[in-house]
Amino acid sequence: MKQKEKADIIIGNGVILTVNNNDEIINDGAVVIKKNKIIDLGKSSDIKNKYKTKKEIDAKNGVIMPGLINTHTHLAMSIFRGLADDLPLEKWLNEYIFPAEDKFVNEKFCYWGTKLSLAEMIFSGTTTFCDMYFFEKETGRAAEEAGVRGIIGEGIVSAFGDEDKIFNNKTRLTKDLLKEFKNSPLISIAIEPHSCYTCGKEILIKFKEFAKENNLLYIIHLAETKKEVDEIKNKFGMSPVEYLDKIGVLDEMTLAAHCVWLDDKDIEILKNRGVKVLHCPESNMKLASGVAPVYKLLKDNVVVSLGTDGSASNNDLDIFSEMDSAAKLAKVSTLDSTVVSAKETVRMATINGAKVLGMENEIGSLEIGKKADIIILDFNRPHLVPVYDYYSHLVYSVSGSDVETCIIDGKVVMENRKILTFNVEKTIKEVNKIASKISN
Ligand SMILES: [Zn+2]
Structure with a gap:
């Protein structure tokens, strides 16, 4: 035998x-x-x-x-879950989230906020995430301890400070991450400028060069709200997609989160450049940002994956409910129940997520x-x-x-x-300790 x-x-x-x-x-x-x-x-x-x-x-x-793949999130923001709801994006960001971040976000916040999110993700079947936030060394450390696969990158916002100083600081932090997680079987690093309305042109270009030199993904929020599109059109005479294309940062290593406000020309550009789209339907619905043209994008063979966005604008990290929302939103917005089938939606949450992250030979x-x-x-x-x-x-x-x-x-x-990998009760306790300071 x-x-x-x-x-x-x-x-x-x-x-x-x-x-x-x-x-x-x-x-x-x-x-x-x-x-x-x-x-x-x-x-x-x-x-x-x-x-x-x-x-x-x-x-x-x-x-x-x-395992499911959450391609766009801000994990530590789970500590802000339910802090400010029922508001439009700009008001939510400028009057609530940015001030709260200034005051409370530090290494400890990011470690425990991420740990809480990791528990939630494991409980709901997410095995890989792609995160943009601050103190990402803590995010990576928490993910390694939890045994969860992740792509991490320092969120880059330059509009409110000295651009050179911010470039140097974020470059140093990114180099640190690259060194820290060089041999990690679970963690990889990306370059993550927040958006074209919070980052200057020079910094967007310089970080694209850095990403290219180091063969890293370049991840950015794009065309999320009508206000963003109007603002960029007023400033530069073109749409955010055209603007990013003009400055040369769109290619197959670029991942664009949201992509709600796209016209046919924008879709054509994304398709031609091989840009991947990170669709976050529940965040877009909750902040009333609009409906991303997922059906059109998929029809044009643009790779679309799913993300929850941060827990402060969702307010959970359950990709199964995100799938449900993605399929239904596509149908109701086109008044066509045949678009974005259940099978296509499952692919968005699995193999498309892997493709977006350049990991389709490994996971998905x-x-x-x-x-x-x-x-x-x-x-x-x-x-x-x-x-x-x-x-x-x-x-x-x-x-x-x-x-x-x-x-x-x-x-x-x-x-x-x-x-089995870490103590969830202790995590909840630590998060509640931090939250008690925020609510005071
Ligand atoms: Zn986001």
Whole structure:
């Protein structure tokens, strides 16, 4: 008899939603993990004959799928959750968020705020995030401790200070991050100027050069509100997209968050330059920024992924509810229920997220050789019965709390809804301590 190969973890007895190029679904499937990779997947019976392991996870007929990817967020802002709601973006930012940030945001704030968000993300099935905020060394440190994959970058705002000084400071901080996380299996670094209305032209260009030299993603908020578009048009006689194109910062390494106010010419530019779009439907709805033309972008083969934005404008980090909102918003805004299907929406939250981050060969689908970033959902729940179409349930019926188990880089970070990598109660306590100072 042929000897069975040793594996580290086998997840069995589940429905595997691979999200591969053929959208293959394997009923009664099993996934085999060795070190941090998927080494095999297929029918449970075949896998059992080929592999042995000490760690078996029973998916109990639930769904085994790639971990979700949140491509735009500001994790530490979860401490500001519910601090200022029901306001337009400019008022919300200028009168509430920016002053509160000036007063309260420091290393400790960012460490514990991120830790809180990491718990929330693991609980709701997000295994990779892309963050823009401050004191990002703390964000990276917290993510490494939690075992969550992330892209981090210092938020760059230059409009209110000495641009040269800010450039030097942020360059130093970014170099620090590059050094600190050089060998990290989980953390990578990006360049993240906030927007073209909070950053000067020189700094936008200089940081694009820095990004190119170091082969880093360049991430920016773009065309989020009508006010932004009007302001840039008044100042430069062109749209924010045209402006960024003119100064030469748009290319396939540029990721643009929101992209709500685009005209056909803007879409053409984004498409031609290979810019990726980070769609944040719930933040756009809550701040009444508008509706991003996701249907048009997808039709034009622009890669669109999902983001929650920060918890102060959402107010949660649940990508399952973001999927639900993305699909429904696209339909109601076009008055066409056939656009942005459930399957397309699941792809936006998984493989498109991986493509956006340049990680499509590593994560975003369950395939042999990819990293083991996997979530298991409990489908033995009234709101998920019966099942005719798994994609439909994932977008319209599942919520984050249906995630039972979460594996990142081959490591079990949550099992049976218990986070194994860090102390969630202590995190909540520390966040409440910080919040008590803010509410005083
Ligand atoms: Zn944002």
